[in-house]
Amino acid sequence: MDRETIKNKILTIFDEEFEIVNPGENEDLREIHGFDSIDAIELLREIEIMLDTELTRDEKKKAMDIRTFSQICDYVESLSADRG
Amino acid sequence: MIKRTVDIIATLFLWIYFTLGHLFFFLPAYLLAAFLAKDRERAFQHLNHLFFRGFFALAQILIPGFTLKIDPAVTRLHGSVIVCNHVSYFDPILLIALFKRQKTIVKSDFFSFPFLGWNLKLSGYLPATATGSYTELVYKGISSMAEYLSSGGNLFVFPEGTRRRDGKMGRFNKGAFSIARKCRAPVQVIEILNTDRLFSPGHALLNTCIANRVTVMHKGEIDLSRAQKKISTRELIRQTRRIFKKMPSTPETIPDNDAR
Incomplete structure (x- = not known):
């Protein structure tokens, strides 16, 4: 999955699930959009559906340090590459 | 004096019940539930319920001026996300x-306490933070929440996150509301009155020598399953x-024959 596709899918999830429209690439999602830990867990579940895979314990843990939209795209890009 | x-x-008697009562009367039941119960989470929740029913029954014996008045509409609640004001440690x-x-949703630190942490985990309670070792726990809790709510379980949350001492309504955390929205579960709004008169923030002892009616009232519902949009x-x-x-807090509207 290329970066542009990932970006568009994440944007759709943000809009539909978290009511966050077009977040800035490097905005702190927690500070600016009130994206909390429950949202982060929901996002992980959406990512699993998007990639049709189950995330490992460490992959989920790693995601909790993510703060920006750009970092989310990096994270999904890396997961997608790992799974070929 | x-x-x-x-x-x-x-205070001492209630602490003894809280500590030794747990250890001698309930620990064996928790152990049995942990190893034998088909639905361990449900069994632990039921034991917690019984233990704290015992706690309040004892409190009413030890503190003559203390009574509980519970709105029957509250005890009937099921399958809901219940949001409540928070004025005392007695509320949860x-x-x-x-x-x-x-x-x-429980303060994450409590999950690392011996026995309490074990109980919280097996009861399916959620830590307030999802970082580090709590990620998996929150992930499992959130993933199974829709099924839990639709099977009749309640999730109760204090959206202000902490006890209020000034009587004003604080800023709400959105976690409980995100869960209700995602699970399309009804949001029930309830209010607790006077637990802070019994166990005031900043005090170690219970305030026992006053007439104190602790009241729990149902204030309203937002039914998301019926919302068209x-x-x-x-x-x-x-x-x-x-x-x-919306409504002034008037425990008098609850019929007396339903007081517990």
């Missing part, structure tokens, strides 16, 4: 005593705040 002595004795244990099937989390919070403000 007499008041202080009575406060100390009542009172809600556990009221609901046989209950989950809540998907309601936003922000709107859900706005409607909840409106319900909290």
Whole structure:
């Protein structure tokens, strides 16, 4: 999955699930959009559906340090590459 | 002097029930539930419910001026996200005593306490933070929440996150509302009155020598399953705040014959 596709899918999830429209690439999602830990867990579940895979314990843990939209795209890009 | 002595004795007895009661009367039941129960989470929630029912029954014996008045509409609640004001440490244990099937969001540090942490995990309660070792726990809790709510369980949350000492309504965290929205579960708004008069923030002893009626009232409902359009989390919070403000707090509206 290329970066542009990932970006568009994440944007759709943000809009539909978290009511966050077009977040800035490097905005702190927690500070600016009130994206909390429950949202982060929901996002992980959406990512699993998007990639049709189950995330490992460490992959989920790693995601909790993510703060920006750009970092989310990096994270999904890396997961997608790992799974070929 | 007499008041202080009575406060100390009542507090001491309730602490003894809380600690030794857990150890000698309930620990064997928890162990049995942990190893034998088909639905361990449900069994642990039920045991917590019984334990705290016992706690409040004992409190009413030890503190003659203390009575509980529970709105029957509250005890009937099921399959809901229940949001409540928070004025005392007694609030969460009172809600556990009221609901046989209950989950809540708990300060993460408590999950590392011996026995308490084990109990919280097996009861399916959620840590307030999802970082580090708590990620998997929150992930499992959130993933199974829709099924839990639709099977009749309640999730109760204090959206202000902490006890209020000024009587004003604080800022709401959106977690509970995101869960309700995602699971399309009804949001029930309830209010607890006077637990802070019994166990005041900043005090170690219970305040026992006063007439004190602790009341739990149902103030309203937002039924998301019936909403035609998907309601936003922000709107859900706005409607909840409106319900909290809407009615004056009048325990007299609850019929006396339903007082527990």
